[in-house]
Amino acid sequence: MDCLRSSAPLDAGLPSSERFLRGRLLGGRYLVEHMIGAGAMGRVYRARHLGLGRACAVKVIHERVAAPRVGGRASHRVCTTRVAASPRGEGAGHRGSSGVSERSRSEERSRSGGVRAGDAVLRFHVEALAASRLDHPNIVRVLDFGCEPVSLHGALGANAGGHEAEPPSLWYLVTEHLDGEDLIDLLNATPILPPERIVSIMRQLCSALQHAHDAGVIHRDVKPENIRLVPRFDDDGAPFEQVKLLDFGTAKLLHDDRSGAFGGSPLLPVPDEDNGRLVIGTPAYMSPEQAAGQAVDARSDVYACGVLLFEMATGRLPFERPTPVALAAAHVESPPPRPSALHPAFDPDLEALILQCLRKNPEDRPQSARALREALGHIALRRARSAADEHAAVSGSPRPSEGGRPATASSSRRRSSAEDAATARSAGASTWVGYRSPSLPESAHLDRPGSPPTTQRDESSAPTWVGHRSTPCLPAALVETASPPAPAGAPPVDAAPPPTEAPPPAHAPASAQRAPALDAAIEPLSLLRAHRSCGSRSLVALHRRRRGRLAPVVIGTVAATVLGGSLCLLFNAAGAALATLTSPSPEREGEAPPTAEGRAWPARAPEPDPTCPAGPPR
Numbered sequence: 170m171d172c173l174r175s176s177a178p179l180d181a182g183l184p185s186s187e188r189f190l191r192g193r194l195l196g197g198r199y200l201v202e203h204m205i206g207a208g209a210m211g212r213v214y215r216a217r218h219l220g221l222g223r224a225c226a227v228k229v230i231h232e233r234v235a236a237p238r239v240g241g242r243a244s245h246r247v248c249t250t251r252v253a254a255s256p257r258g259e260g261a262g263h264r265g266s267s268g269v270s271e272r273s274r275s276e277e278r279s280r281s282g283g284v285r286a287g288d289a290v291l292r293f294h295v296e297a298l299a300a301s302r303l304d305h306p307n308i309v310r311v312l313d314f315g316c317e318p319v320s321l322h323g324a325l326g327a328n329a330g331g332h333e334a335e336p337p338s339l340w341y342l343v344t345e346h347l348d349g350e351d352l353i354d355l356l357n358a359t360p361i362l363p364p365e366r367i368v369s370i371m372r373q374l375c376s377a378l379q380h381a382h383d384a385g386v387i388h389r390d391v392k393p394e395n396i397r398l399v400p401r402f403d404d405d406g407a408p409f410e411q412v413k414l415l416d417f418g419t420a421k422l423l424h425d426d427r428s429g430a431f432g433g434s435p436l437l438p439v440p441d442e443d444n445g446r447l448v449i450g451t452p453a454y455m456s457p458e459q460a461a462g463q464a465v466d467a468r469s470d471v472y473a474c475g476v477l478l479f480e481m482a483t484g485r486l487p488f489e490r491p492t493p494v495a496l497a498a499a500h501v502e503s504p505p506p507r508p509s510a511l512h513p514a515f516d517p518d519l520e521a522l523i524l525q526c527l528r529k530n531p532e533d534r535p536q537s538a539r540a541l542r543e544a545l546g547h548i549a550l551r552r553a554r555s556a557a558d559e560h561a562a563v564s565g566s567p568r569p570s571e572g573g574r575p576a577t578a579s580s581s582r583r584r585s586s587a588e589d590a591a592t593a594r595s596a597g598a599s600t601w602v603g604y605r606s607p608s609l610p611e612s613a614h615l616d617r618p619g620s621p622p623t624t625q626r627d628e629s630s631a632p633t634w635v636g637h638r639s640t641p642c643l644p645a646a647l648v649e650t651a652s653p654p655a656p657a658g659a660p661p662v663d664a665a666p667p668p669t670e671a672p673p674p675a676h677a678p679a680s681a682q683r684a685p686a687l688d689a690a691i692e693p694l695s696l697l698r699a700h701r702s703c704g705s706r707s708l709v710a711l712h713r714r715r716r717g718r719l720a721p722v723v724i725g726t727v728a729a730t731v732l733g734g735s736l737c738l739l740f741n742a743a744g745a746a747l748a749t750l751t752s753p754s755p756e757r758e759g760e761a762p763p764t765a766e767g768r769a770w771p772a773r774a775p776e777p778d779p780t781c782p783a784g785p786p787r
């Protein structure tokens with residue numbers, strides 16, 4: 170191990186390890202700046218990698234657990250709790266090799282929240298080992314682990330208890346430095362979070378847990394203090410909040426000798442695996458099996474997620490008891506309250522999911538973090554849809570810009586944006602949106618099995634025709650004529666086929682068969698008439714209809730000019746002027762209304778345009 174590279178003496182007799190470490194160099198490269206956090210096990214400092222200039226976080230074990238002293242204080246944050254006596258006597262058969270008597274071990278535990286000195290170092294090593302095996306965007310990244318030899322008379326404190334076997338070392342774990350705040354700080358400021366933000370946080374947490382579980386790591390201490398919310402920007406510059414799972418100090422490494430799940434590292438004897446006598450975790454979030462000292466698996470973390478969901482959604486814990494033991498007992502025996510009993514308007518789906526996570530029997534819970542994540546995805550999607558529908562209902566149904574036409578790719582995009590915006594509004598930093606987009610395949614399992622595929626986020630599946638829509642240009646009456654509301658049970662609007670071009674109606678007006686040259690001459694007057702009668706929307710629509718017929722007219726006119734000379738041109742113009750003056754307009758108003766694509770709508774008797782109350786002038 171590298172030695173501390175500092176000219177200052179290590180045994181300066183400073184009263185706290187924070188002051189002791191500040192300004193020191195750990196491992197020859199991590200310059201400790203200041204303390205940023207503390208837990209039951211250790212302190213966390215912000216440091217800077219000297220070679221790279223990069224900020225990092227250095228966690229060191231508390232001196233009271235690394236080298237306990239008489240008179241040390243027990244942590245207020247319960248890390249481990251012994252709830253059952255060993256059948257073989259406390260500490261019997263334990264792997265601790267310090268030679269410390271059972272009595273003094275017991276004293277150590279009472280001073281350090283139940284953590285023995287040797288256990289603490291081992292657990293710290295487990296934390297480093299577990300976290301370093303995990304590589305996931307929602308899990309804090311481990312950069313280094315080591316220890317520094319220090320003087321027993323230094324800031325770690327003289328070992329007045331006479332535990333000479335305790336290593337005179339300062340153990341440290343270096344991780345990436347994370348800006349932002351702990352979830353506990355957010356909950357202290359905002360006890361109840363909006364459902365969308367809850368879902369966003371929890372889905373990211375589930376991703377992290379699933380990754381850990383797949384790697385054979387059970388966290389066992391999922392709680393707001395161990396979840397950091399880091400402000401980020403996605404590739405498009407949109408802000409989102411990234412969840413980072415911290416603190417694998419209580420993690421359980423599932424042994425898998427066959428697969429070498431831990432890279433062939435000599436697996437440490439995990440200190441809490443001693444026949445289930447030791448309960449490890451935080452009582453408020455412990456699963457029943459964890460609280461009872463039974464075997465735990467991934468579903469234990471799912472239970473803790475249920476507690477966390479309950480807490481974020483209701484502003485309180487499902488079980489609140491005065492003592493850790495009473496809390497643990499409540500997890501084992503008491504049914505949790507229904508969130509809707511606390512908040513009547515509680516989302517029923519979210520409530521059902523929370524209560525499922527909190528089931529006493531692991532078999533009755535979501536069977537994995539992945540399953541919980543998917544269930545949350547369904548809830549998010551359902552909420553986004555109903556929010557969009559409510560928005561449409563409030564602002565006038567059908568949505569004004571779409572006028573009840575079949576949804577198109579662009580309208581689908583727009584609806585997605587509306588949903589995302591609705592989500593983002595309530596979700597604050599819109600993590601859900603920003604984070605989901607990089608993992609596109611996620612959208613695949615947002616759909617329930619057997620349900621029609623969701624197309625709103627899969628733009629590639631949208632029909633290409635819809636890209637040409639220009640519905641806002643059309644008078645409302647025409648739009649409604651074109652697309653009556655879809656009947657109940659109709660396929661999803663996103664999947665609606667493009668309208669086929671209708672054949673000319675049997676009663677097609679004479680103007681429909683009029684020669685292109687004449688149409689070209691009529692065009693300006695028709696446009697002017699339409700403009701006067703219906704305003705610019707009709708003008709644009711009519712002009713678009715005519716646009717497709719202009720080309721042959723122009724070509725014909727040019728040819729006539731070349732071949733026939735100015736006489737022909739004059740004749741042509743005179744004819745056109747005559748047609749303009751004599752052409753009646755009624756049949757034109759009886760035409761099927763044009764579409765923006767130059768297609769005719771299905772034949773239908775003309776209806777008065779509400780935008781032209783006086784009717785078109787003749």
Ligand SMILES: Nc1ncnc2c1ncn2[C@@H]1O[C@H](COP(=O)(O)OP(=O)(O)OP(=O)(O)O)[C@@H](O)[C@H]1O
Nearest residue numbers: 206207208209210211213226246344345346347416
């Ligand atoms: N990488 C990091 N970047 C920034 N802050 C961090 C980082 N790691 C930890 N912290 C801060 O330090 C605090 C304590 O960290 P951590 O939970 O790992 O300590 P602990 O002693 O293991 O706590 P516990 O009581 O849960 O056992 C965290 O709540 C967080 O505020």
